Structure formats: structure tokens, C-alpha cells
Amino acid sequence: MPHIARLLSALLILAAAGASGCRHAVREQRVLDPASRRVTASGAVAGYVGAYGSHAWLGIPFAKPPVGALRWRAPQPAEAWTGTREALNFGSACTQFPSPIGGLDTARRGQPVGSEDCLYLNVYAPRVAESEVPTGSARWPVMVWIHGGGNSVGTGALYNGGNLAATHKVVVVTINYRIGPFGWFRHASLRGEGTNEFDRSGNFAILDIIRSLQWVRDNVGAFGGDPGNVTIFGESAGANNVYMLLLAPRAHGLFHRAISESGSVNMNTIAEAEHFTDDGEPGRTNSSNEVLVQLLIKDRRAADRAAARKLLAAMSAKDVEGYLRGKTNFEILLAYMPTPTNGMIDMPKVFSDGVVLPQDDPMQHFTRADGYNRVPVIVGTNREENKLFLFGDPRRVRRLFWLVPRLRDEASYSLSAEYMSRFWKAAGADEPAAAMRTTQDNVFVYRFDWHEEPRVMGADLSMMLGAAHGFEIPFVFGHFDLGRQANVIFSHDNEPGRLALSKEMMSYWAEFAYGGAPGRGRDGQQPDWLAWDNRAPADPKFVILDTPADGGVRMTSSGTQTTAGVLAAVDTDPRLPTQRDKCMIFHDLVNRSRTFTKQDYPTAGKSGCAGYPFDAYPWGG
Known part of the structure; x- marks a missing residue:
């Protein structure tokens, strides 16, 4: 019983915020392969042959370490190296609280892990000798994955791009970017002499992702990738960042297709990012000024919030900056309180700063041909997104022996999940798609419906979780080995259906990367995935992605949503x-x-x- 209970607990934790399906449980022999030597603008790298037969290069720096004076500054290009860099190990994860969804050690729960020196990426490409790397028009499409995790946990190391790369001859790049208060932080004291408009924006994570795309532009040709055909794709917070890149002028021309899986277009205002929570225009929880208050109290420089505010008012901007920069990364992170189950932080993120991102309504930008980086897009959500979060809510789910789940009220559980997921579909997929469709043709929408999880200890996981948040990721990557515990959701009985669906989804994603439309997949044998049609309610809108046993892949107009x-x-x-x-x-x-x-x-x-x-x-x- 304890073993099964741990399986159920691991299921909830490992699937959250996009870690589902991408843990590197497949064992790889990372033995340097001389045939994998490639020469980038910064120096030569050599990798290994991965578990799926692709070449893989891990831990390649794409920016200078954002440490010391470069903390809370826009990223700068990485420095060159001499000799051949052995790219056999992932770079450090960015500073965060540990949690299974971030893939990091949870033995010291609540204690920070990771490093500020974390701006590394990983490359997966078809296996060829150095002399056989394609050039010119023969180069492969590039797919850059932006991980989820609430923009406060996670790492690109969780996602194995080898199967997608080897099966469909694409180059897959997975990246790290600064998260939490190192990726999103604005304060007046950090806008002094020597800063530029990007340093002052506070949107360091978005700038990191843009820097990684600049690296791809300048270097992916060495791996056989086409810098003129780059698809960005991401899930959850990573999908939110995909939407932001569509809106970011500085990202113009760095990518040519975009896929948002369970994303949103949410941003925080400058006031929410900086102000105190009781100001006339209030800040959000853990705004930069509220965090400063917490740090001063924690350091015993102030007895309480009122005293800390008074002290801050008396400090010069230079003094405040020196105080912040004098803190270690762990000291800064410990000013925040992580969510116990997943390590995420409630804090302002993604700022409408007017420089990196627009200050006004992003949906209005999507209705103007010159309002965003107009490229072909796929957007979509999962049919039961929010069951993942309801599953961890003790008001909805009780635990026998503290772990084995039982629903308190199945009807209310299902209704809440239905409405929250419908709202997510409206705000995260259908409304952005309808807006973009007014200015371009290549807008494609999906709903992921797979819900064939088994029963475990009397718990019907297909009903409790179903097509939950993050569960589409293993289907996209074709990588289902999550490790012994989390593999409970992938049974022998559901294997034929999920492998068939994964094959179709990988094919659609790759075909989109090749030509800007998923069409009938790479082999031309799949149902035709048509563009979102704005002409009439009854015209095709989105594709349902499901197994043959549940109706298969099919277009529909039924089930479109508005908020x-x-x-x-x-x-x-x-x-x-x-x-x-x-x-x-x-x-x-x-x-x-x-x-x-x-x-x-x-x-x-x-x-x-x-x-x-x-x-x-x-x-x-």
C-alpha cells in the first residue's frame, strides 16, 4: 500500500506545470562521440548519441552568467572558449525552490537550489557525421522549447528532444531562463546610471529567451538547423512566454512559427510589480517594495512593516541597490514563501513595461497586422486542464491513509473542472486565435482530450485527472518514460492508443515546423487540421486530439469558448x-x-x- 500511495502522490507532483512526460528516466550512456563535433561562434562542442539515436549536446552557454553586476541586467552574449567543449552534462538550473515539478532534489524542501549562473541550452539533432551536416536548403527546421513552471520553477533539462529530432529530422533546442525574482524584478533603485531601457524593464526572463533565439540564429546552422525556420513552442508559463514573444518587438525576425500549449496572455502592470500593497495604486503580493520590507525585517534592521517602510524612505537609491546586490541569490529567494506542493512563488511576473512588452491590452495588438510578430501559430488547451490542481485541493479530494485519493463530491468536482477549463480555453486559445485570425490565415487551434489513465487502488485516474494540465507534453515529445513511480498513468492497456496519438501529434508539430501549417502531418495521411475559421459559428474551429477509441483526431466547431x-x-x-x-x-x-x-x-x-x-x-x- 505505501508503494501505491507514493505512485499516486508522484503522479500529481511530477505532472504539474509541464514536467509531465519529460523527465530523463530513459538511461543514456553519455559517451563522447567524435562524430558529433560542431563549431559554433563561441567555440567547438562535442556531444553524444542519445537514447533515441539523435545526437545531443548539453549545457551550452548562450549568455554570460548573470551574476554580480549582471544580476538584474539584460543578458549579454556568452564568452568564447578554446579547444572543444565536452557538452555531456546539463548546465545548472536557475535559482528556485526545489520541487518535483522542477525536477530538482526535494530532500531539503523549502531550501533554495540552483544557481544564478544558469543561462545554458541543450541541442538535439539527427545523428550525422560532422562532414554530413546539411547546409543551405537542406537544413532542418529548428524547434525551441520554453519550459513551464509558473515562471518560478523548472529547467530545460527536464525535456528530452531526442525522439522528436530523430523521428522527424528537426533540431530541438531546450533552454533555461531566469525565473522567480531573478527573471522578473523591477525597482527604482535598479534604474540608475549605467543602465539601459532593457535593464530597466525588469523582464529579464523574456530578454533571456530572446538572447537564446539570437544564439540559435547565429549558431544553429552548425548543427544542421535552419536559422530562417525557427519554431518556438512552450507549455503553461512557457506558453505565456510564447505569447509574449509574439508581442515583443525585440524578438522580431528571430522565430517564424509559434506554438502555445495551455498558455495565457496575462501581464502585470508596473504598479503591481513595484508598489506597496496598500498604495493608492496597489502592488501585488511580493512586489519589489514588499520584498524589500521582508528582507529588512528578516535582517532585523526593522522590527515590523511600518519601521521597514520608514527605513526604506530614508535610504538613497544607491543604498537600496547596494543592499539588494549585497544579498546572495538564496537570501533573496528566502524572502518569498513557496507553495508547499510545487515550490512556485506568488509574485508579479511578465511586466507591461512599454519597452520589452507593450503597455496596453495584448488582445488589441493581435487584431492589428503591425501589432505583433505575425507568424503562423498553433494554440490550444487540454480538455480538463484544472483537474490537476483540483486533485491537490483537500476541499475536493480526501486522502485515505493520507495519500490514496477519494473525491468528496464527484459532481461538484467535475463541474468546477469543466468551467475552469472552458474559461482557460477561451482566454488562452479561442479568443487569441479569433483575434489573430483577423490579420492572418495560419492560425490553428487544438484541444487535447486523452483521458485513458488506469484505476489504481480504486481511484479512477481517468476521471480524477483526465486530460489534465501538462499531460500533452509526453505526446509531443514522444517520451513516455517518467520513471518507475510516475509511470502509473501510462499502462500496458493504454499503450496502443497513446502511442498512436503521440505519433500523430509529433507528426503535426513537425509538419508545422517545416511549413507553417500542421496539414495532414509529415506523411500526409492524417486528418486535415484546418485553420480556425472566423466566418461563421458552424465553420471549423479546432482539432480534437484523441485516441481512435475515443473518436480519434477530428475537426469540430462545437465547444468554442468566450470568457x-x-x-x-x-x-x-x-x-x-x-x-x-x-x-x-x-x-x-x-x-x-x-x-x-x-x-x-x-x-x-x-x-x-x-x-x-x-x-x-x-x-x-
Whole structure:
């Protein structure tokens, strides 16, 4: 029983925020292969033959280490080296709290891990000798993966691009980028002499990703990749970053297709990033000034918040900067409180700074031909995104013997999951797609529906988790070996269907990378994935990605969503007979959305939810 309980616990943890399906459980013999020698602009590298038969090169620096004076500065190109660099090991993960979803050691839960010296990438390419690397028009498409993890945990090392590279002759690049308070931090004291507009933006993570794309432009040809055909793709926070790159002027021309898997277009304002939470225009939890308060109290330089604010007001900008830069990376991170289950941080991230990213509504940019980096796009979500998060909610799921899950109320669990996932589909896929479709033809949308997990210890995982957040990633990478514990979701019984679906998804993703449209896949034998059609509600909108046993891959117009439509549906749903039931859904939407907020909750729907205060919602009855 303890063994099975650990399996179920590992399932929840390992799948969250995009780690699902990409842990390097497949054993690789990382033996230097002389045939893998390639010469980049910074120097020669040599890698090894990976588990799927591709060549792999790990831990290649794409920027100078952002340490010392380069902390909270825009990234700079990496320095050159002499000789041949043995690229057999991943570079350090960026500073973060440990968690299984980040793939890092959890033995010291709550204690920081990683390094500020973390701007490294990994390359997977078809295996050929150095003399046989293709050139010119024979070069392979490039696919750059941007990992998820709430922009506060994760690493590119979790994702094995070898199968995708070897099967479809593409070059897959997985990257690190600064996360948490090192990737997203704005404060007036850091905008002094010697800084430029990018240093002052606070969007260091986006700038890191752009720097990695500049590296790809300048170096991927050495690996057989085509710098004129680069696809960016990412999941969750990584997909949010894909949307941001579509909006970032500095990224123009560095990529030529984009795929957003379960993303969003959320940004924080400058006020949210910097202000105190009780200012007239309030900052968010863990804004830069609130973090400074916490640091001063932790250092016993101030007894409480009021004293810390007074001390800050008396400090010069130079003194504040010196104080911040004098802190170690771990001391800074420990000013934040991680979420116990996943190590993520609640803090402002992705700033509408007016330099790296626009200050106004991103959706308006998507309706203008000159408003964004207009390239072919695939966007999509999973049918039951939020079941992953509900599965960890003790108000919804009880644990026998503290671990084995049982639903408290299956009906309310399913309803909450349905509405939250519909809202995610609206805000993260359908509405951006409809907006972009007004200015371009190549906009493709999917919904991932696979839900064939087994029963374990009487728990029906296909119902409890289904097509949950992050579960599409192993299908895209063709890498299902998550290790002994997490493999509980991949059984012998569901193997034929998931391998067939994975083959189709890998083929669609690769065909999109080759030509800018998924079409019928690389072999031309799959159902035709048509572009989103804005002409009429009944015209094709998106493809459903599922196994043959559940209807297979197919186009549909049924199930398109808008945020307004989802909110309106709550009032007319006969499965929600009471106002308390309706407010449960509105409460859930606040918790999983940045566009429907706590301020909207009291007046939500026709009757509002003031009678069920948000912070005291009666979950028990």
C-alpha cells in the first residue's frame, strides 16, 4: 500500500506545470562521440548519441552568467572558449525552490537550489557525421522549447528532444531562463546610471529567451538547423512566454512559427510589480517594495512593516541597490514563501513595461497586422486542464491513509473542472486565435482530450485527472518514460492508443515546423487540421486530439469558448440550481484566472456573490 500511495502522490507532483512526460528516466550512456563535433561562434562542442539515436549536446552557454553586476541586467552574449567543449552534462538550473515539478532534489524542501549562473541550452539533432551536416536548403527546421513552471520553477533539462529530432529530422533546442525574482524584478533603485531601457524593464526572463533565439540564429546552422525556420513552442508559463514573444518587438525576425500549449496572455502592470500593497495604486503580493520590507525585517534592521517602510524612505537609491546586490541569490529567494506542493512563488511576473512588452491590452495588438510578430501559430488547451490542481485541493479530494485519493463530491468536482477549463480555453486559445485570425490565415487551434489513465487502488485516474494540465507534453515529445513511480498513468492497456496519438501529434508539430501549417502531418495521411475559421459559428474551429477509441483526431466547431459566454453559462446551467452552487464556480474562476478577479466576484452573474464572501466561502455545506 505505501508503494501505491507514493505512485499516486508522484503522479500529481511530477505532472504539474509541464514536467509531465519529460523527465530523463530513459538511461543514456553519455559517451563522447567524435562524430558529433560542431563549431559554433563561441567555440567547438562535442556531444553524444542519445537514447533515441539523435545526437545531443548539453549545457551550452548562450549568455554570460548573470551574476554580480549582471544580476538584474539584460543578458549579454556568452564568452568564447578554446579547444572543444565536452557538452555531456546539463548546465545548472536557475535559482528556485526545489520541487518535483522542477525536477530538482526535494530532500531539503523549502531550501533554495540552483544557481544564478544558469543561462545554458541543450541541442538535439539527427545523428550525422560532422562532414554530413546539411547546409543551405537542406537544413532542418529548428524547434525551441520554453519550459513551464509558473515562471518560478523548472529547467530545460527536464525535456528530452531526442525522439522528436530523430523521428522527424528537426533540431530541438531546450533552454533555461531566469525565473522567480531573478527573471522578473523591477525597482527604482535598479534604474540608475549605467543602465539601459532593457535593464530597466525588469523582464529579464523574456530578454533571456530572446538572447537564446539570437544564439540559435547565429549558431544553429552548425548543427544542421535552419536559422530562417525557427519554431518556438512552450507549455503553461512557457506558453505565456510564447505569447509574449509574439508581442515583443525585440524578438522580431528571430522565430517564424509559434506554438502555445495551455498558455495565457496575462501581464502585470508596473504598479503591481513595484508598489506597496496598500498604495493608492496597489502592488501585488511580493512586489519589489514588499520584498524589500521582508528582507529588512528578516535582517532585523526593522522590527515590523511600518519601521521597514520608514527605513526604506530614508535610504538613497544607491543604498537600496547596494543592499539588494549585497544579498546572495538564496537570501533573496528566502524572502518569498513557496507553495508547499510545487515550490512556485506568488509574485508579479511578465511586466507591461512599454519597452520589452507593450503597455496596453495584448488582445488589441493581435487584431492589428503591425501589432505583433505575425507568424503562423498553433494554440490550444487540454480538455480538463484544472483537474490537476483540483486533485491537490483537500476541499475536493480526501486522502485515505493520507495519500490514496477519494473525491468528496464527484459532481461538484467535475463541474468546477469543466468551467475552469472552458474559461482557460477561451482566454488562452479561442479568443487569441479569433483575434489573430483577423490579420492572418495560419492560425490553428487544438484541444487535447486523452483521458485513458488506469484505476489504481480504486481511484479512477481517468476521471480524477483526465486530460489534465501538462499531460500533452509526453505526446509531443514522444517520451513516455517518467520513471518507475510516475509511470502509473501510462499502462500496458493504454499503450496502443497513446502511442498512436503521440505519433500523430509529433507528426503535426513537425509538419508545422517545416511549413507553417500542421496539414495532414509529415506523411500526409492524417486528418486535415484546418485553420480556425472566423466566418461563421458552424465553420471549423479546432482539432480534437484523441485516441481512435475515443473518436480519434477530428475537426469540430462545437465547444468554442468566450470568457463572457462561460460566465453567462453559469447563470443558466441547471446543474447549478442554487446561488451558492453558482458562486462556487465563480470562486473557482477567480482562483485560476487573472482576467476574472476577486473584485469581480461580489457582482458576478445576475445575482452576485456578496452573500457568500470570497474569503469565507462555505465549502463544507
